[in-house]
Amino acid sequence: MLSQKTIDIVKSTAPVLEVKGTEITSVFYKNMFSAHPELLNIFNHVNQKKGRQQTALANTVYAAAQNIDKLEALLPTVKQIAHKHRSLGIKPEHYPIVGEHLLGAIKEVLGDAATDEIIEAWADAYGVIAGVFIDVEEQMYVEAEQKEAGFRDFKPFVVAKKVKESDVITSFYLKPQDGGEVPNFNPGQYISVRVTIPGQKNTHIRQYSLSSAYNEEYFRISVKKEAEFDPNGIVSTFLHDEVEEGSAIEVSAPAGDFYLNEENTEGKVALISGGVGITPMMSMLETIAAATPKRPAAFIHASKNEGVQAFRSDIDDIMDGLENGSACYILEKPENVSSCHFSGYVTKEILSTYVDSDTECYVCGPAPFMKAVIMTLKEIGLPEDKINFEFFGPAMDLSSVDEKEKVRS
Incomplete structure (x- = not known):
């Protein structure tokens, strides 16, 4: 439990985060990747370059500060982010690293305004917020693993079939390399695909929606080939041009909170x-x-x-x-x-x-x-x-x- 003093300090500094949030998270990512370049194997480099990840994190931190005394209000957002984290392979040991560099970025950007008292309050608050994420994500890992044919982390799959759907979209039918079945999923969910691209220092992970109804034999993803000069095209171009039938790639268990409400069987x-x-x-x-x-x-x-x-x-x-x-x-x-x-x-x-x-x-x-x-x-x-x-x-x-x-x- 957080003390009332800590809650008051965090809530009083929330307006500063609204103004300086993206600047703080930009410094955070720069410093964290400099100290821990191995994390570049997890994070989407393109979203970093475009600033979307920095903005998304800033919005999340600001919302957490505003609701630090009623974190249950953040649970829908936490679950949405946790789905992404689970599909990327984010683990409890990553959270202390994030906390260290997030607090360091707050201090670096705000300077003397970030007093020891403020940093200590934010450290306490981050510990509570991180604990919520870790617990929710662990529940998701367990749920994914305990499903029939389920698995916890990335698993090797083989491209069983590759079908061109349009001038720019190609479908990939993915079967488990071990010959087993695939776990059930909700229509609308996605999987993460992790690939190693020749000439690239880090692995790349992308989320792709599952584009067919569930069947026990395969996952299907349908990928648009982005322009090769577009940084976002590095993975889609690799899939379109280099990955063939018989190629092996790594896949996460299905995730995501955007899916069809199957309980409504009659409504429009x-x-x-x-x-x-x-x-x-x-x-x-x-x-x-x-x-x-x-x-x-x-x-x-x-x-x-x-x-x-x-x-x-x-x-x-x-x-x-x-x-x-x-x-x-x-x-x-x-x-x-x-x-x-x-x-x-x-x-x-x-x-x-x-x-x-x-x-x-x-x-x-x-x-x-x-x-x-x-x-x-x-x-x-x-x-x-x-x-x-x-x-x-x-x-x-x-x-x-x-x-x-x-x-x-």
């Missing part, structure tokens, strides 16, 4: 995606078709053009098997207007055709796309608890997202 559902955000929606759609084919379901997908649109024939086939299913394709710049229902961007008029205030909506895609869609769903009258969404990468504040990019191929 809309799966709304932009670009490669289609991947978790395919898992959800296939699950609906197999388990609740009578459920009213709309599949709304936006992409740039026909060439980059994935799974079109698969979606059409699934819709034929649903009693009350409808698909809507929006292409920003169609080569043939007859190949889509609408050209341009997702609009309120389009969404209103498929969504009402009782529809359970799932949204995934580039952040600007999600911001536009979520704002529109709220205008239509959907309550927040009906809108489920997931970011690819660290969580972001939608209010800060630039809407200049509506969809991504």
Whole structure:
């Protein structure tokens, strides 16, 4: 338990973190990686370069400071982050390292304003917060391990099949190297893929949504090849160009808190995606078709053009098997207007055709796309608890997202 004095000090310094948070976390990551370069095998280098990880951590630290006397309010955020940590292989021994360098960064940035009393209070608070994360993550490790066919850490898998889905997206069917089965997962969850790339000093880990309904034989991920000059493309380019059928890669157990509510078997559902955000929606759609084919379901997908649109024939086939299913394709710049229902961007008029205030909506895609869609769903009258969404990468504040990019191929 934290003393009231510690709570008061932490809460009184929270406004400073709101202003200096990203500066503090930037110094934190720089110093930590300098002292512990081995941690670069875990953290996403691209999110570091783009500043997303620093901002996400700053927001988390600020929220923890604000709620230090009622940490239960942070539990949903803790669980979301813990899913990421478990899929990356974050362990209890990493937390003292993080704490040491986070406190050091606060002292470095704030200077004399960070008195010994303030640093001691933050050290006590960090210990409590770290304990919460460690406990939640251990529960997740145990749950993943105790599932039928489950496992705790990364496990060797083999690429059983490689299928090109569009000009930019390729599916990889992954089977356990030991010949066993794969554990069950919730439709919409992701796995981490860890690869060693020739010429690269560190291993690279990326999360990819599972793009098919559960079956005991394999995981399927469908990966968009990013531009080679884009730092984010180093792993996707390696998977597309170097990984072939028979290649071995390491995979984590499924994780994530963005998934289809399978308990709602009759209520209307809309799966709304932009670009490669289609991947978790395919898992959800296939699950609906197999388990609740009578459920009213709309599949709304936006992409740039026909060439980059994935799974079109698969979606059409699934819709034929649903009693009350409808698909809507929006292409920003169609080569043939007859190949889509609408050209341009997702609009309120389009969404209103498929969504009402009782529809359970799932949204995934580039952040600007999600911001536009979520704002529109709220205008239509959907309550927040009906809108489920997931970011690819660290969580972001939608209010800060630039809407200049509506969809991504």
